[in-house]
Amino acid sequence: MSLDKVRIGFIPLVDAAVPIVAAEVGFGAAEGLEIELTREVSWANIRDRLTLGHFDAAHLLAPMAIATTLGLNTIRTPLVAPITLGLNGNAVTLAPRLHDEVMERMEDGADLADPRATGAAFAAVVRARRAHGDEPPTLGMTFPFSTHNYQLRLWLAAAGLRPDEDVRLAVVPPPYMVDALVNAHVEGFCVGAPWNSVAVELGLGRILHLGVDLVRRCPEKVLAMRGSFLERGDLVARLVRACAAAARWLDDRQNHGEAAAILAARERLDAPVEIIRRTFDGRLPTGWRDVVRTSDRYILFAREDASRPDPRHAQWLFGEMVRWGQTSSDPEAERAAVAVYRPDLYDAALGRPSESLRTGDPLGLAFS
Amino acid sequence: MPDRPSTDRPIKIVIIDESPVRSAILEDGLREAGHASIIRISDRANLLERIYAIDPDVILIDLANPSRDVLEQMFQVSRAVKRPVGMFVDQSDAASIEAAIDAGVSAYVVDGLRKERVKPILDTMVSRFHAFSRLRAELDQAKSQLEERKLVDRAKGVLMRQKKIGEEQAYALLRTVAMNEKKKISEIAQSVITAAELLK
Incomplete structure (x- = not known):
């Protein structure tokens, strides 16, 4: 069976782990996909190459996916995020x-x-x-x-x-x-x-x-794609499933060593394995005296439903853009921003019943 | 009102490129097209401060340059910004953006600069970047040809000594083996050299 090629751009960061693992541990192949990864040097390049179609999907800052959809400081191109690549980090x-x-x-x-x-x-x-x-x-x-x-x-x-x-x-x-x-x-x-x-x-x-x-x-990176990519049949659902499987694999403690080694490679993050490992383990020396910070939520891939796009995160990000003068408050723009997050595509791909409303605090801000 | 460039005023252009050769080629092209006010920046230190001090109308930057994200901050409302900066020409000009990205370069243009004044600059930028890529490809090819010739010469020497044959015969031998094995003559030459090293 020949595999369908999907081109994904990423920036060297631990939260690019989901597409990297999907490509290298076989989750993409299991869905009939050949994931071709390209390391980029700037978020602006990723955005432009995604909107021009050089990439089919990209590891992208969640607020940047929204800004691109709204045409803030760039050519307006509607993007969608059918899965998030994790929270925090x-x-x-x-x-x-x-x-x-x-x-x-x-x-x-x-x-x-x-x-x-x-x-x-x-x-x-x-x-x-x-x-x-x-x-x-x-x-x-x-x-x-x-x-x-x-x-x-x-x-x-x-x-x-x-x-x-x-x-x-x-x-x-x-x-x-x-x-x-x-x-x-x-x-x-x-x-x-x-x-x-x-x-x-x-x-x-x-x-x-x-x-x-x-x-x-905290919302972080999403797997962003052009709205028009949704017309490519079941490709989106297969990509979402491959990424969701990679995220579950990443959350398994037994895989942390292998995951760190994969990410450390020169063409990926080009950083020491041991240092990458700290992120997965949630155990970070602070460099001050002997203080080590530990948190089992330092980075979340699949746990706590982290992969499923939560539109309330998009709404919060839009609010921050308005608060800091990056755009003006406008109900229509807000609707377009929230619509970037597509839990419906995520649920459909994974065969989960769609849920209309979620309760509980989506963010957990230290300052309210 | 921000200070907008008039039709008469020369357009001030900044080129940000860590490749000095490529930025020289681009500067040449722009000068030929009649632009005299060109400043080249090749390092990353205090980039925004320097750009604000220069106050350019057009900024050209190569895509391999991580400073591109630093430039995007110019869009933000900030007291440091004297004039609004927009990207490229306008929403309708997607084709020229695509041509630039394909060539490996991007441009930032101050708001209010007329499209017909910017377009020739972007065209020069794209054609000069393509010219540079061709030049580099030719250079790489010349380099590898030279390397191959050196390998073949060394392999010929080995064969001449070992088999006590002349230069032409040695070359003919390499070529025959290469043809039979459907390999490049330089690959066979490399094998001969490696084998000779092992048997020393």
């Missing part, structure tokens, strides 16, 4: 000097994982620098339409800082975050795994927060 890392400054201003006995406590201390650092006439800190994030941007803004705003005025937020592509710390272009960043741990391992950064400290169920 980010962390906030600071350069040792800035981390020291923040720690010095923490109140005695404060919980280090409490973003209110660290936010207050960080705000005090920013004010002290301003009083001295010094430059505000520059923090790196991966793209304007990214949860890294929004997570940093949530943290800063809750501490009473104005993200566009009191600090500088600079876009840095994930694999270059550590370089940006080295050449002091940024003093900290919010990025996905494994780049926080890479900075820790090199002694260049310390993890201040896991993403889950800020948002307990």
Whole structure:
């Protein structure tokens, strides 16, 4: 039987694991698919090559799938996300000097994982620098339409800082975050795994927060495709099933070693196996004293129904775009944004009964 | 109102490319087309600050350059932005975007610049990027031909010594084996050299 070829673009990040594993562990082949992976250097390239049809599907920032659908800063191309590639996986890392400054201003006995406590201390650092006439800190994030941007803004705003005025937020592509710390272009960043741990391992950064400290169920990457791709018969359903199977495989502890080895390869993430492994195990040395942060929800692939697109996540992301002036509040645009997330396609592919409404808190924001 | 380029004012163009040869080829092409105001940037340090200081009308960037995402931040509302920057020409010009992406390059154009002024710049960009790809392919081919010739010469030497034959006979022998085995003569030459090394 000949396999149907599906071309997928990805950025070197642990949350690209689902399509990579689907291609390399045989879940794609089991659905009659030959998944051809292409590593890209920028989110803008992924977006353009997806909208032009060079890729059939892509590992894409969820807010970017929405922005592309709405035509924000790019040619408007309706995209759909029939499966998400996971939830969470980010962390906030600071350069040792800035981390020291923040720690010095923490109140005695404060919980280090409490973003209110660290936010207050960080705000005090920013004010002290301003009083001295010094430059505000520059923090790196991966793209304007990214949860890294929004997570940093949530943290800063809750501490009473104005993200566009009191600090500088600079876009840095994930694999270059550590370089940006080295050449002091940024003093900290919010990025996905494994780049926080890479900075820790090199002694260049310390993890201040896991993403889950800020948002307990944070939307992250989706498998995005053009709306027109849905016309390709059952290809979408087969791809969704292959990815869902890969996500379940990734959540099995027994596979973590193999998964880390697959991702570490030069043409994938090109990062040390042991460091990638930390993400799967949810056990991250912070680089500060002997503090190790553990969380069994640091990254979620299939657990807690993480693969199923939750339109409330799309709605929240659209709200963040409006809040930070990236687009204006408009009911029609909001409907189009929410419609990017397609749980109906996910349910149909997996033969699950469709559920119209979900209850419970979809996000778990640290600040409400 | 933002300061918009008038028809008379020269268009200020920034080329961001880590390949100095390619950006020189592109700059040449743009100068031939009458553009004098061209600045090349080849490193990533403080990219946005430098671009804001230059305040260009058009930015051309190669797709292998991760700084593309850094440029996308220019779209965002920020006090640092003097003039709004839009991508390419407009929504209707998907064909020129496709041509550029296929050639491995992308362009960012300040809002308000007329389409007929931008189009020739994009055309030059695409044709020069294609020219560079052809040049590189030719160079690669010349290099590998040279390598192959060196291999064949070494293999001929081995055969001449071992079998006490002349150069022409040695070459004929390599060619015959290559034809019989349906392989390239350089592959057979490589095998001869490897075998000679092993039997040393």
